Amino acid sequence: MKYCVVIPAAGQGKRMNLGKNKQFLLLENKPVIIHTLEVFQEDSWCDEIILVANEKEIEEIRQLTVTYNICKVKKIVPGGTERQHSVRNGLKALNGDRIVLVHDGARPFIKKEQIHHLVEEAKQSQAAILAVPIKDTVKKSEAGTISHTVDRLNLWSAQTPQAFRLQTIVEAHNWAEKNQFLGTDEASLLEKLNKPTSIVMGDYFNIKLTTKEDIVFAESILRLKRGEKS
Numbered sequence: 475m476k477y478c479v480v481i482p483a484a485g486q487g488k489r490m491n492l493g494k495n496k497q498f499l500l501l502e503n504k505p506v507i508i509h510t511l512e513v514f515q516e517d518s519w520c521d522e523i524i525l526v527a528n529e530k531e532i533e534e535i536r537q538l539t540v541t542y543n544i545c546k547v548k549k550i551v552p553g554g555t556e557r558q559h560s561v562r563n564g565l566k567a568l569n570g571d572r573i574v575l576v577h578d579g580a581r582p583f584i585k586k587e588q589i590h591h592l593v594e595e596a597k598q599s600q601a602a603i604l605a606v607p608i609k610d611t612v613k614k615s616e617a618g619t620i621s622h623t624v625d626r627l628n629l630w631s632a633q634t635p636q637a638f639r640l641q642t643i644v645e646a647h648n649w650a651e652k653n654q655f656l657g658t659d660e661a662s663l664l665e666k667l668n669k670p671t672s673i674v675m676g677d678y679f680n681i682k683l684t685t686k687e688d689i690v691f692a693e694s695i696l697r698l699k700r701g702e703k704s
């Protein structure tokens with residue numbers, strides 16, 4: 475079963491506060507974005523990667539794809555001011571009736587087995603995302619005071635990849651642009667169109683590198699992965 479993937483990597487990495495895009499942060503001497511790209515390069519189900527990069531970083535990232543032989547990267551397109559705009563630019567590079575995944579470049583620990591479960595679900599339901607059950611108790615607060623505790627029974631922490639029939643997600647992005655709606659993930663756009671999206675169990679190792687603490691977690695995950703291989 476084949477799919478293509480749009481990988482948004484055109485953020486600023488402000489919360490990581492490295493003074494540069496966290497995609498270029500080295501984990502065991504390899505840039506974060508390459509860790510992520512290698513998963514899809516090595517997955518026989520993936521037939522095309524569309525990478526979205528900051529305009530000024532396109533040449534640097536293109537050189538990395540050559541150095542690491544990520545030959546499935548067919549296009550590198552410029553990002554936008556928001557993640558949603560970057561994803562939209564990536565989707566514009568695709569056509570045909572196919573399953574497209576959207577996966578954060580900042581999530582390097584996605585596993586092929588989970589991608590395949592997600593693609594199989596999206597094939598059936600036209601839309602599916604990886605997610606994990608929330609582990610903490612969730613509070614809502616106004617001005618620093620708890621207003622209420624959110625019932626965590628059916629609360630999930632959405633991850634990526636998020637998988638869609640291409641025309642379904644393009645329709646959702648077109649609606650969002652027309653209505654100037656900004657969502658923090660693709661599934662939130664489908665919700666606005668009352669289109670159902672399935673949840674597929676992800677895992678807690680599929681972290682998004684966001685703040686400096688995540689570098690420590692990432693290095694531990696890599697040590698664990700190395701231990702598994704030895």
Ligand SMILES: Nc1ccn([C@@H]2O[C@H](COP(=O)(O)OP(=O)(O)OP(=O)(O)O)[C@@H](O)[C@H]2O)c(=O)n1
Nearest residue numbers: 482483484485486487488489556557560579580
């Ligand atoms: N305008 C944007 C914003 C984000 N992203 C990408 O979307 C993914 C998830 O975004 P996030 O973790 O928020 O990355 P940043 O926007 O770089 O982080 P920050 O919000 O801390 O600046 C990342 O791979 C990021 O590069 C993007 O392509 N274009």
Ligand SMILES: C[C@](O)(CO)[C@H](O)COP(=O)(O)O
Nearest residue numbers: 557578632633634658659682
């Ligand atoms: C898409 C996402 O990774 C799902 O959890 C998340 O919404 C991205 O949020 P960010 O603030 O753009 O990192």
